Amino acid sequence: MKIVIVDDTPMSLTMLQYLVRKLPDCEAICFTDPQEGLAWCGANQPDLLIVDFMMPDLDGTTLVARFRERHHDVPVLMVTANHDVALRHEALQKGVTDFLNKPLDNVEFIARARNMLALRKNQKLSYDRISWLDEEVRKATRQIVEQERSTIFCLAKAAEYRDPETGSHILRMAHYSRHIARVLALSNADQELLLEAAPMHDIGKVGTPDAILLKPGRLTPEEFEIMKQHAEIGYKVLSQMRSPLLAAAAQIAYTHHEKFDGSGYPRGLTADEIPIFGRIVAVADVFDALTSARPYKKAWSVESAIQFLIDGKGKHFDPSCVDAFLSDWDEVIAIRERFADDESANETSMALEVHA
Structure with a gap:
């Protein structure tokens, strides 16, 4: 000594x-x-x-x-x-x-x-x-986080197998969401939380009948009412566990179909009544859904999808989220190229890339 x-x-x-x-x-x-x-x-x-x-x-x-x-x-x-x-x-x-x-x-x-x-x-x-105790707590916390990530991955894959959307869509919209959060100057912790929780946005579709979920044409008003239930189903599934990650995922599942002017579902929330994560994911999800081909529709052009977002400012979308998404277009293009759809839209990419 x-x-x-x-x-x-x-x-x-x-x-x-x-x-x-x-x-x-x-x-x-x-x-x-x-x-x-x-x-x-x-x-x-x-x-x-x-x-x-x-x-x-x-x-x-x-x-x-x-x-x-x-x-x-x-x-x-x-x-x-x-x-x-x-x-x-x-x-x-x-x-x-x-x-x-x-x-x-x-x-x-x-x-x-x-x-x-x-x-x-x-x-x-x-x-x-x-x-030593601090390190043990950190180890235990890391294990819990990894378990939560595995849960997120498995649930997202379960939804993917029943939904015509691809795993690449889930990755793209998650990274688009983090991109918007970064431009909006959300904390690094919130950016990462959003990236990991966003893939769960449509988990409630596991409760949607195949005849509606996989219908190649436009849904009838009655069918659409059943489809809309997936937002509340997803919330109920994800809110059963007390975890910041799953709580964020539950919030996103419940609110990403709300619209800025109150015309969305399931609760008709308006403007700031909609949590910021829900407002962000709404922009990211719609843009990627529009620009992606589905069995029941062709992909829109990027220009048309951009115009849809711009026309929807203050109506469907939070204007600040749209502006944030479009403000760094090079980043958007980089995400599109990094997670482009291909024949190998593989499962391992979701496990590794969603928190990259």
Whole structure:
């Protein structure tokens, strides 16, 4: 353990260094210049500071006060011939742990120093224990997050197998959503949460009858009412677990079909009544759905889809979300190219790319 000794009297310094050698597994670092001693402590981690009270330029009490700015828990032993109670009280308030009187009693010095070092060892053991516990918590949290991601992946794949939309659509709209969130200056944590939760937006379609879900033509009004139920079904499925990720996914499933002017479903929310995640996903999902081919429709041109978004500002869509989506078009194109539909629209890409 490193014991720093600061005393402007060489003879006293030599005596203290001699006594420290009697302590097991200890190294004495000695300074006659208090400024040099303080500088060393600023760049290193001592285990005990032994400091003289009376020193020129920088007295022991002032040195300890400055030492405490960096080292809050390291024990400090002050050596002094001054018995003034007020001065000792001041030194204790500035961070001195204990005192030794001059002339030194060698036995007392060894005993007090050992006590101080035992205190320091217990502190370090406690810090090590806290660090270990922190790491264990981080490991457990990572496992929970990975489990949640696996749940998201499996549920999204279950919906995909019943829905004519492709896995690439899910990836594109999720990354479009993060792109919008980034431009809107949402926090990095919210951007990542949105990226991971957005793929669950249509999970409620697992409860939609195949005759409606896979119908190649336009739905009748009665069929559309049944189709609309997928928003509430998705919310009910995802809200069963208390998890920030699944809670966000539930919110998105419930609100991404709401419209800015209140004409959407399932609750007819308007403007800021619609959570920001729902407003963002509405833009990302519609754009990709329009520009993607389906068994029941041809893909729209990008230009037509852009115009649809622009025409829908303030009606279907939050204008700020549309503007954010269109503001960095190079990023949109990069996402389209990265997750282009192909014959291998593979499952592993969802597992790996959705949180890339």
